[in-house]
Amino acid sequence: MITLNVNGVSREIDADPDMPLLWALRDLFKLTGTKYGCGMALCGACTVHLDGQPVRSCSVPISAATTGRITTIEGLSSGADHPVQKAWIELDVVQCGYCQSGQIMSAAALLEAKPDPSDADIDDAMNGNICRCGTYPRIRAAIKRAAQIKRGGGST
Amino acid sequence: MSEANAGRRHFLIGLGVVAAGTAAGIYVAPDLLAQSAAGKASSKPPVDFQPHAFVRISSDDSVTVIIGKSEMGQGVYTGLPMILAEELDVDPQRLKVEIAMGPEFNVPNLGIQFTGGTLSTILSYDALREVGATARSMLLSAAAARWKVDVALLRTDNGVVTDSNGARRATYGSLAEAASQLPVPEKGKVALKDRKDFRYIGKSQKRLDNTVKVTGQAIFGSDVDLPGMLVAVVARPQVFGASVRSFDPKAALAVPGVVEVKQVPSGVAVIAEHTWAALKGREALVIDWDTAGNERFSSEAHRAEARALSRKPGMVDRETGDVERALAGATATFDVEYEVPYLAHACMEPMNAVAQVTPGKCELWVGTQNHTMDTVQVAAALGIEPAAVKINTTFLGGGFGRRASSNADFSVEAAMVANGVGKPVKVFWTREDDTRAGWYRPCSINRVRGGIGADGMPVAYHHVSVSKPVLTQSPLAKFAIRKDGFDPTSTEGSSKLPYSIPNLRVEAHNTTEPVTTLFWRSVGHSTNAFIANGALDELAALAGRDPYEYRRALLADKPRHLAVLDKAATEAGWGKALPAGHFHGIALHESFASIVAEVAEVSVADGKVVVHRITCAVDCGFAINPDQVVAQMQSSIVYGLSAVLTGEITVEGGRAVQGNFHEYTILRLAETPVMDVHIVESDGPLGGIGEPGTPPVAPAVCGALYAATGKRIRRLPIPASLA
Numbered sequence: 001m002i003t004l005n006v007n008g009v010s011r012e013i014d015a016d017p018d019m020p021l022l023w024a025l026r027d028l029f030k031l032t033g034t035k036y037g038c039g040m041a042l043c044g045a046c047t048v049h050l051d052g053q054p055v056r057s058c059s060v061p062i063s064a065a066t067t068g069r070i071t072t073i074e075g076l077s078s079g080a081d082h083p084v085q086k087a088w089i090e091l092d093v094v095q096c097g098y099c100q101s102g103q104i105m106s107a108a109a110l111l112e113a114k115p116d117p118s119d120a121d122i123d124d125a126m127n128g129n130i131c132r133c134g135t136y137p138r139i140r141a142a143i144k145r146a147a148q149i150k151r152g153g154g155s156t
Numbered sequence: 157m158s159e160a161n162a163g164r165r166h167f168l169i170g171l172g173v174v175a176a177g178t179a180a181g182i183y184v185a186p187d188l189l190a191q192s193a194a195g196k197a198s199s200k201p202p203v204d205f206q207p208h209a210f211v212r213i214s215s216d217d218s219v220t221v222i223i224g225k226s227e228m229g230q231g232v233y234t235g236l237p238m239i240l241a242e243e244l245d246v247d248p249q250r251l252k253v254e255i256a257m258g259p260e261f262n263v264p265n266l267g268i269q270f271t272g273g274t275l276s277t278i279l280s281y282d283a284l285r286e287v288g289a290t291a292r293s294m295l296l297s298a299a300a301a302r303w304k305v306d307v308a309l310l311r312t313d314n315g316v317v318t319d320s321n322g323a324r325r326a327t328y329g330s331l332a333e334a335a336s337q338l339p340v341p342e343k344g345k346v347a348l349k350d351r352k353d354f355r356y357i358g359k360s361q362k363r364l365d366n367t368v369k370v371t372g373q374a375i376f377g378s379d380v381d382l383p384g385m386l387v388a389v390v391a392r393p394q395v396f397g398a399s400v401r402s403f404d405p406k407a408a409l410a411v412p413g414v415v416e417v418k419q420v421p422s423g424v425a426v427i428a429e430h431t432w433a434a435l436k437g438r439e440a441l442v443i444d445w446d447t448a449g450n451e452r453f454s455s456e457a458h459r460a461e462a463r464a465l466s467r468k469p470g471m472v473d474r475e476t477g478d479v480e481r482a483l484a485g486a487t488a489t490f491d492v493e494y495e496v497p498y499l500a501h502a503c504m505e506p507m508n509a510v511a512q513v514t515p516g517k518c519e520l521w522v523g524t525q526n527h528t529m530d531t532v533q534v535a536a537a538l539g540i541e542p543a544a545v546k547i548n549t550t551f552l553g554g555g556f557g558r559r560a561s562s563n564a565d566f567s568v569e570a571a572m573v574a575n576g577v578g579k580p581v582k583v584f585w586t587r588e589d590d591t592r593a594g595w596y597r598p599c600s601i602n603r604v605r606g607g608i609g610a611d612g613m614p615v616a617y618h619h620v621s622v623s624k625p626v627l628t629q630s631p632l633a634k635f636a637i638r639k640d641g642f643d644p645t646s647t648e649g650s651s652k653l654p655y656s657i658p659n660l661r662v663e664a665h666n667t668t669e670p671v672t673t674l675f676w677r678s679v680g681h682s683t684n685a686f687i688a689n690g691a692l693d694e695l696a697a698l699a700g701r702d703p704y705e706y707r708r709a710l711l712a713d714k715p716r717h718l719a720v721l722d723k724a725a726t727e728a729g730w731g732k733a734l735p736a737g738h739f740h741g742i743a744l745h746e747s748f749a750s751i752v753a754e755v756a757e758v759s760v761a762d763g764k765v766v767v768h769r770i771t772c773a774v775d776c777g778f779a780i781n782p783d784q785v786v787a788q789m790q791s792s793i794v795y796g797l798s799a800v801l802t803g804e805i806t807v808e809g810g811r812a813v814q815g816n817f818h819e820y821t822i823l824r825l826a827e828t829p830v831m832d833v834h835i836v837e838s839d840g841p842l843g844g845i846g847e848p849g850t851p852p853v854a855p856a857v858c859g860a861l862y863a864a865t866g867k868r869i870r871r872l873p874i875p876a877s878l879a
Contacts, residue, residue, distance in 0.1 A: 074372050085370040130824060
């Protein structure tokens with residue numbers, strides 16, 4: 001049995017220790033907000049936080065996640081009210097939406113590390129997240145807006 | 157659920173729908189919903205007023221717009237409801253949206269339900285307005301009858317009917333039951349709003365799917381979870397057209413969690429309790445493939461054959477004047493080859509589908525663009541009636557044409573895997589499965605000739621296209637392609653140029669390689685805008701003219717095209733000083749009834765191409781939801797740039813070389829240029845918006861690279877080093 005702490009709740013699962021965290025989250029925990037995109041840490045669709053750090057859950061075996069706190073998109077906020085989510089809504093970032101859980105988790109981790117990120121910081125932090133709909137310019141703008149909201153900038 | 161809806165094909169995909177005690181965003185099958193509703197029929201269910209399949213107004217004051225189009229990013233989930241809301245007079249942000257399947261949602265005149273061709277808004281606009289206006293008129297009539305006043309004295313305002321002095325008011329919900337008793341006015345009897353009175357259309361509305369998509373609640377096909385559901389992956393042939401000779405399931409069956417291994421028409425399926433077990437099981441499978449000689453196919457060798465074919469006369473799409481004579485008498489000519497590669501769609505969500513097959517019936521949960529064709533082909537594969545196939549539409553994690561596959565590959569396969577299992581089965585595709593499955597934008601090899609007269613203006617344009625065009629593989633081929641086999645998608649965007657060129661001939665050859673091809677965002681335009689604009693640039697260069705001025709001169713009698721071209725050039729600062737080492741290129745293309753011009757600003761340093769800015773102008777008649785028009789232009793440009801800069805599927809030994817994102821690279825955030833989009837309003841008809849932004853990207857970038865380097869790019873993608 002392997003114990004994982006996901007979104008503040010610890011649960012035991014009976015699974016292959018090599019199973020990627022992504023599949024444990026999606027198939028066993030039924031948390032489907034985290035997406036599969038490549039299985040090789042190339043696209044970022046599966047990004048979750050492990051002890052606050054963004055990780056690609058497709059490439060983290062569950063055996064490597066047993067001691068950490070895992071946060072998924074479902075655990076990021078209780079009512080779509082994380083500053084990043086608010087900014088995403090304000091600027092109509094999403095299109096198909098499939099990559100956006102990963103984008104948002106990467107952006108949220110960036111803002112924890114750098115409350116006022118530069119364009120270069122955004123390039124670095126977000127370059128592992130592919131969006132096939134090309135929402136990139138809005139992602140860049142929304143991260144800057146989220147930083148404002150986080151600092152108490154409120155809604156425009 | 158009301159009786160009226162119980163038989164309908166509704167599927168809740170996470171849009172905050174709370175019904176029968178189910179939480180928002182959780183997928184519940186309609187049948188399960190009905191069961192649980194029956195179990196606790198304590199509170200009185202709301203009464204529905206549903207004058208048409210497109211709208212339902214409930215006594216709880218909820219207004220639901222039901223659409224038959226798939227949301228794959230393009231914004232139909234917001235734009236279509238907005239149109240109905242305009243005439244109904246309800247704030248679109250209040251709406252609930254459902255996606256449904258049924259004959260009412262068929263594309264007019266085609267008799268099939270599908271989402272594609274950038275047609276959703278164009279073909280739904282009139283009907284949605286009519287239904288909105290009809291529902292509103294019935295609510296007004298219900299209020300007039302209740303208050304015993306002349307209906308002409310009543311007004312509406314965001315879901316409320318009031319009398320002329322505002323003394324009495326009734327919400328739509330409070331009138332729903334009364335309205336539902338009234339006869340539905342005949343089509344065409346209800347007056348529509350004048351465009352100048354629009355409150356919502358033409359003003360940017362926030363997307364109605366924002367919240368579910370920033371919280372992970374939106375349900376895509378791959379997220380569907382049904383009681384007892386199993387997960388399967390299929391080992392498909394790596395060589396195009398190969399088939400299973402034999403296989404050994406023993407090692408796969410030994411993997412914990414693997415339930416069954418079985419052959420299906422598309423390969424060998426490994427069915428398991430969860431995805432990881434299915435993947436491990438597939439790794440352990442041993443299969444002997446019959447590659448049927450296709451292992452000798454390579455895309456490079458194919459190109460050489462296609463080049464030779466391009467020198468021969470093809471099926472004539474369009475001919476005016478006498479191209480040969482004009483070229484013989486031209487002041488200067490060019491005779492070159494333009495080539496584009498196979499391209500995968502690379503939707504962020506790989507293909508997938510969930511199927512449950514019960515005796516004589518099949519139910520699917522799938523993100524498809526192709527409802528009717530999937531239904532028909534699943535029915536044929538299972539040997540059941542199409543009416544016995546039910547499709548529940550999820551959100552689509554990208555479509556771009558891939559989810560409109562000609563043979564319904566992902567839906568049919570899921571049905572065949574699930575057939576006989578007795579439980580619902582989700583067929584999961586890995587990225588490599590998805591990239592290597594074929595259904596690519598055709599590799600197109602083209603001979604292009606042109607010539608100018610003494611005045612420098614074009615006298616001739618000749619284009620011979622060689623490709624495996626997409627409609628030839630479609631079940632609709634017999635309706636869509638000409639008797640001689642000519643497929644209009646092979647030359648679309650080349651044969652009907654907005655420029656007046658007196659002598660023109662556009663021809664096509666069809667190839668029959670084992671690689672399957674399919675619609676890819678903007679279809680033939682993705683290739684032919686590159687060719688047509690490239691030819692214009694070649695002609696301008698022969699004449700020693702500026703590419704922008706040259707196009708202007710040729711568009712003198714096309715005011716809409718000219719306005720778009722001028723807008724893009726002006727906003728980009730065409731002809732003005734640019735930062736050192738930066739150069740401009742320009743392209744104009746009309747597709748899907750919209751006209752788009754783009755100016756690319758690029759630089760080349762140490763052979764490496766950097767695209768700094770794309771200035772885009774679009775005339776789509778008028779914009780329903782302007783900010784989403786901007787979003788679709790940005791999206792189409794990024795999609796086009798990935799193709800221009802690196803996009804290519806090559807085939808060696810009969811198999812696609814590229815599998816994952818390290819081999820088939822997609823533009824990333826740091827490489828994305830500034831995009832400056834301008835909407836040019838016109839009195840033109842409503843145009844599409846999901847695709848027309850892609851075609852001009854390649855020629856605009858390549859025009860700029862010619863300005864930068866003097867090298868004409870005629871083969872995409874751009875070489876990795878231009879040094």
